[in-house]
Amino acid sequence: MKLSAKALAVIIAVVLLGGIVLSNTLGWWNTSGGQGGSRGGSGQGQLQNIDNPAAGESHSEEQAAFDGSIRGKTTFQDLLEWGVPLENIETILGSPLPERSLQVSAYCQQQGLSFGRLKRSLQEEVDKIQR
Amino acid sequence: MKKIRFFRPRSIWVRSIVQLFFFALIALIVVNNTLIENQTGFSIWPRKASIHALCPFGGVVTLYQLVTTGQLVQKVHDSSVVLMGLVFLLAVLFGPVFCGWVCPLGTVQEWVSRMGRKRLRRKFNHLVPHRLDLVLRFGRYLVLAWVLYATAQSGRLVFQAYDPYFALFHFWTSEVAPTALLILGLTLGFSLLVERPWCKYACPYGALLGISNLFRVFSIRRIVRNCRSDGACGILCPMNIPVDNLEVVRDHQCISCLECTSEACCPVKDTVVFATGDVK
Numbered sequence: 025m026k027l028s029a030k031a032l033a034v035i036i037a038v039v040l041l042g043g044i045v046l047s048n049t050l051g052w053w054n055t056s057g058g059q060g061g062s063r064g065g066s067g068q069g070q071l072q073n074i075d076n077p078a079a080g081e082s083h084s085e086e087q088a089a090f091d092g093s094i095r096g097k098t099t100f101q102d103l104l105e106w107g108v109p110l111e112n113i114e115t116i117l118g119s120p121l122p123e124r125s126l127q128v129s130a131y132c133q134q135q136g137l138s139f140g141r142l143k144r145s146l147q148e149e150v151d152k153i154q155r
Numbered sequence: 156m157k158k159i160r161f162f163r164p165r166s167i168w169v170r171s172i173v174q175l176f177f178f179a180l181i182a183l184i185v186v187n188n189t190l191i192e193n194q195t196g197f198s199i200w201p202r203k204a205s206i207h208a209l210c211p212f213g214g215v216v217t218l219y220q221l222v223t224t225g226q227l228v229q230k231v232h233d234s235s236v237v238l239m240g241l242v243f244l245l246a247v248l249f250g251p252v253f254c255g256w257v258c259p260l261g262t263v264q265e266w267v268s269r270m271g272r273k274r275l276r277r278k279f280n281h282l283v284p285h286r287l288d289l290v291l292r293f294g295r296y297l298v299l300a301w302v303l304y305a306t307a308q309s310g311r312l313v314f315q316a317y318d319p320y321f322a323l324f325h326f327w328t329s330e331v332a333p334t335a336l337l338i339l340g341l342t343l344g345f346s347l348l349v350e351r352p353w354c355k356y357a358c359p360y361g362a363l364l365g366i367s368n369l370f371r372v373f374s375i376r377r378i379v380r381n382c383r384s385d386g387a388c389g390i391l392c393p394m395n396i397p398v399d400n401l402e403v404v405r406d407h408q409c410i411s412c413l414e415c416t417s418e419a420c421c422p423v424k425d426t427v428v429f430a431t432g433d434v435k
Contacts (some may be wrong), residue, residue, distance in 0.1 A: 055204035
C-alpha cells in the first residue's frame with residue numbers, strides 16, 4: 025500500500041488535532057495545572073505542602089497550578105504560601121504589603137509599575153526557595 | 156519502460172504548508188500565553204497553554220516519575236503525555252513524521268538552511284567529513300540518556316536551560332537561560348552550512364523517534380527495477396541518507412519528509428515511494 029504526501033499530511037493533521045479534540049472531550053487535555061504542581065508531585069509542589077498542608081485543597085485552580093513561575097494571576101498570598109518571606113516582598117515593593125489577595129499584576133497597574141521588572145525580582149526570591 | 160518526468164516538483168509543497176501551520180499555531184499559542192500572563196491576552200481554543208504543555212517530549216521525560224510516583228515532572232502537564240501518545244502512534248505507523256512535518260524548530264532550521272543552500276550550492280550539507288558525521292550522529296543518544304537520567308534524578312525540567320526549542324519561543328522573556336539562547340544561536344548558525352544540525356547531532360526527541368524507523372509500518376522504499384541510479388534521492392536527502400543504495404530506508408536519521416520520493420526529487424515515477432512492505 026502506497027501513501028502520497030497529501031494523504032500523509034491529512035493523516036498527521038487528523039491524528040494530532042483530532043487527538044487533541046478527543047482528549048479534550050474526555051477531560052485529559054490539561055494544559056495548566058496538572059499533576060506537577062497542583063498535586064504536590066515534586067519540587068515546589070512539595071514545598072507548598074510542607075509550608076501549608078491544607079493549602080492545596082482550599083486554593084483556586086490558578087494558585088494550585090504553581091509550577092515555579094509568577095504569572096499574571098499570582099497573588100501576594102500565593103507568594104507568601106510559596107515561602108517568600110514577608111519582609112523580602114516588602115523590601116522589593118518598597119512599601120508595606122498590600123491586600124494579600126491582590127494580584128501582583130493588578131498591584132503594578134494600580135501603582136503604575138512595570139509588571140515585568142517586579143516579576144523578575146519576585147521570581148528571584150521564589151527561585152531561591154526552590155533551590 | 157521507465158517513465159521519466161521532466162517537469163516535476165522539486166519538493167513536497169504540502170509538507171511546507173503543514174510545517175508553516177504548526178509553526179504559526181505554536182507561535183500564536185505561546186504569544187497568547189505571554190499576553191494572558193500580562194493580562195492583555197485574548198482567549199483562543201483550546202485554552203491558555205505554555206510551551207511545556209505543547210511539547211510531546213515533556214511526556215517522555217516525565218514517564219519515569221509518572222510510573223514510579225504517579226506524578227508529573229514540574230512544569231509538565233497532562234497534555235504533554237497526550238501529545239506523546241499521539242506522536243508515538245504516528246511514529247509506529249510512519250516513522251518520525253513529527254520531526255519532518257511538525258516540529259517548529261526543524262522548520263526554522265530548514266528556513267535558515269535555504270539561505271545556506273543558495274550560497275554554498277552543492278557543497279551545502281556535505282561539509283562535515285563522512286566518518287566524523289557518522290560518529291557525531293550518535294551524540295543525540297547521549298543527550299537523550301542524560302536528559303532522561305537528570306530529569307528522573309531531580310524531578311525537574313533540567314533540559315529547559317539548554318533547550319533551543321524553548322529559547323526559540325521565549326527569546327524575548329527573562330525565563331530563557333543564556334545557554335539555551337547560545338545553543339539556539341549555534342543551531343541557526345550551523346543551519347547555514349548543514350541541514351537540520353540540531354536534529355542530526357543533538358536532538359534527544361529525534362533520537363527517540365528515530366528508533367521507530369527500524370519497525371515503522373510505512374517506509375521509504377526504492378523499487379529497484381524502476382531505478383535508473385542517478386543518485387538524486389541520496390544527494391538531496393536532507394539527512395544525507397544514501398537512499399540510492401538502499402531498498403528500504405531503516406536509517407535511524409530518516410525524518411519521513413518524503414523529499415527523496417518520486418513525488419519530489421526522484422525523476423522516475425513510482426521508484427522511490429512511501430509504502431508498506433507489500434509494494435515491491
